[in-house]
Amino acid sequence: MPIMNVADKFEKVSEMARRRGFFWPSYEIYGGVSGFINWGPLGSIMKRKIEDKFRDIFLRRLNFYEIESPIIAPERVFKASGHVDHFKEPMVECTKCRRKFRADHLLQEIAELSSQETDRMGLSEIWEEIERHSIKCPDCGGELSEPKYFLTMFQTTIGPYSESIGYGRPEAAQGIFVEFKRLYEQVRERLPIGFAQIGHALRNEISPRQGPIRLREFTIIDLEFFFDPEKPQCPLLDEVADEKLRLVLAENRLKGDETPIELKVRDIVAKGYVMVEWHAYFMALAKRFVASLGIPDDRQRFIEKHPWERAHYSAQGFDQEVYLDRWGWVEVAGFNYRTDYDLKGHMRESGVDMRVFKPSDKETVRVEVKIKPLIQNIGRAFGERAAEVLGILQNINPQALLTAFNENGFYEVNGLKITPEHVEVTKVEVREKGKHFIPHVIEPSFGSDRLAYAALEYAYSVKEDRVVLRLPRDIAPIQLAVLPLVNRDGLPEKARAVYKLLINEGYMVEYDESGYIGRRYARFDEIGVPLCITIDYQTLKDETVTIRDRDTWRQVRTEINRLPYLLHDFFRYKINFEDLGEPVEKQ
């Protein structure tokens, strides 16, 4: 039965991941719902360590910030962002069995068109191709309907009013754009500045497959980097100037050539392959980030998107792809030059000025709206909640208030209805030296689930017929295992004391006294524990333990009281395994 042997790496990794608690499909007891996965006891730790690594590289070290905003947003947010108009996919329905399919995917799978081709097609062209290739329902062979667009956002209702439509966010970015003015004030008007958000996002895919690669719910890591378009230079470029990136340029792709060219970041900038220097800077950081997850440089590439492949907000875009055994090159991150598209959209939709101010020698004049609360009217209207209303008025954006007055005749928050009679609105002419402008945005955006899966696939290896998960030591979910050599003679007690010591040092540690030591090592190799610490008879004599390396199976012996600072340095990559103690001769 040769068919049993074709298991590819995805199958092997998935089988291990399900058995040992990394990830598996959700809701299996209910027959499964495709597009949803769980990260389990081990997977969730590993995934979070990857996200923390992003925080360290892209936020803490750059003095950028993170925010956490809701997943559900009112319709106007996604009208402003263009998602209500653009975030949709072509869908066909079988007229016989009523199953629904992504029309472009059918063309790719059955008519063997490339995604480059289908991405350019409108509904009528898709329909022509379906008819030309006589494509039928892949399930029952029935006739397909004409394609329609399906909005791939999850829709819901906020509160008890059916007209109050909300959507699950398809990206975390809008939570940042909507709040940009507030955030900008909070960081004391620093520019350039980056704000990130890591959280669940929702895309209501028509028929997702591909396990952890195409999900309806996933974790997105969005970094929105705001800069003055008149100052697009990146002063940090030197730090990455010699980093080499493998680029697949759009101009070459047009000629049918997908071979990457390897270029230093300084040359990418010099040759004008990016419109904004920061674009190249973030791609270089991202390459290092992904490499640190165990994905070699030559299994990464950056592919420049054609205009028709780019999202509606993007003026230039590169996808960072990694090579996966089953699917070939798969996007793990996108780098888009979003210009002022989003802030402009929210400015138009909300009526709120999203511009920032830049001092200069030229004097300009503008009209500022000021609000004065009419305290007596407020006291009369709101009674004991008057103070609350005053608090709200103190913090409100005057323009938002006016907009609400114009549209609804009132402004409502927390059940308080503020009307024009509660405030005096004045307009003041302000003369100032400087100008107002909308910042531009470069966006690095990562898929956390895909990164975590890729890290697992690259870590998965077989040594002497056993699986060894060679995860980088700083993303391994369990850092240490403490094992008494045998389950008697006081060794378990001593091992428990060492376990306790390491727990108190803050490590993720497993204690295991069951079965032969070799089987225990094998179990910990399979889940990627970098070091096993074994307590043997010699420990009782001289307070030393052996430390075993997951990847080489070599062992060293060291004193228990030296463990805390040795391990501290080891897990920060300051020392290597050999530095942990004296080599132990193989018995």
Added chain:
Amino acid sequence: MPIMNVADKFEKVSEMARRRGFFWPSYEIYGGVSGFINWGPLGSIMKRKIEDKFRDIFLRRLNFYEIESPIIAPERVFKASGHVDHFKEPMVECTKCRRKFRADHLLQEIAELSSQETDRMGLSEIWEEIERHSIKCPDCGGELSEPKYFLTMFQTTIGPYSESIGYGRPEAAQGIFVEFKRLYEQVRERLPIGFAQIGHALRNEISPRQGPIRLREFTIIDLEFFFDPEKPQCPLLDEVADEKLRLVLAENRLKGDETPIELKVRDIVAKGYVMVEWHAYFMALAKRFVASLGIPDDRQRFIEKHPWERAHYSAQGFDQEVYLDRWGWVEVAGFNYRTDYDLKGHMRESGVDMRVFKPSDKETVRVEVKIKPLIQNIGRAFGERAAEVLGILQNINPQALLTAFNENGFYEVNGLKITPEHVEVTKVEVREKGKHFIPHVIEPSFGSDRLAYAALEYAYSVKEDRVVLRLPRDIAPIQLAVLPLVNRDGLPEKARAVYKLLINEGYMVEYDESGYIGRRYARFDEIGVPLCITIDYQTLKDETVTIRDRDTWRQVRTEINRLPYLLHDFFRYKINFEDLGEPVEKQ
């Protein structure tokens, strides 16, 4: 205008939180949508540190695990869990202005009934009370409609089929229950065992107010602790036996007495105030956890819920409450004995056996379903995806497959339709010594947003007319500020070097050289930075810096090269501020 002076602590904290980037209402530029807030640049770090503290106390140290499952779940999950039937609130509508209100809240606010009273009422009793008190629309004075139940889950559709209803999870717990069998295998059938989940949850409140206290989207921290109901003893009880808890017992509440009685955990257990020892154990851990966020013991209490106040799944419940300035006692955590309610519900709804096995001397007989893939049929039906199907069958729960066959005639996953002709199903009689049972559950469940708000409120203090945010040093978002005394003479360069050193040690550090040193100290006091490190002229001579304590404003002087290990110990509460260096005399 005395009305301006009544600002309570909530208003003050909110104003600061909005200005400095802790939290604020979402979507303000669109007039706001109540029930949604953002955690900003500072708030999101603090909130995550609180969640990480939970992980440390309740998971890492107890060797329990976390998982991450989707927010969206198919309808059957919440049918099984009882939420579709029970997770609803009484609502009335104004017949004139069409506004909708929580009926029980109106009775509490206008008829001054207690929540104890309204919680017991059915729709007809609520309606009677509304009529008896002639309650009208609080907005326009119109007549109210008869109350109806409103399902407070966010509803959506999964994929393109309108019959495929999904809900946003109102608790993270179900993600654990649904996967319990798989999780139990992954931890090698350990019992007792805890699985937690920290993530966004959604409750479609009818008309939420109260800022961060009543939210439509919030972060929940659910820990589901599974144990054998025949072994309810907690072997860890000794560790907390002398911890004192302030309990408000249901029997006293019935008599109208809400005074807490202070009892040691050992006495709570001895007197039978909890049905399960673990219940008291987790409440004791929770008290310590909440105290470590800066909320004193006497501002905490545990209130036992009456049967009619408890959630539908709960056999005994305590709420952990903290005292907040505006709202009085507010729940920050719930501790419920969920028994086998949830696993039983999923067993019933899915047909999958959720029981675990316990060996014993008694022999039992049961029937086990086994599946054999029919490889030729599978090869013929699935072609190149046959291996995938075999992989699925290898991992599937046989009972789930049979259930799907019985209900739909097929089992579908990833677009693969598996039918009875692809497998041979056999039933085997298994004799074994032992018994199968459904584990019982104790659930500690925290509201992360409320904890974070409470920590802010308790940290908020005023010293010499300035705000000082006395956050515990291990949840302060920014740990260190590095400040050159003046912005010249080489001090900024030196300060930048110290900044770099501390960044490389892994700290969250701010560098600030703008303005007078006093103003900078004030700014960092207001956002709760525990230590300011100042570089002055003496630094250039002898490589020492001053360290200033946020709470006492005292200063010590120490050597730069001693900072790494001193700070390491300081932030882990191993040493105090005074141990950081030599006291500096006030100039």
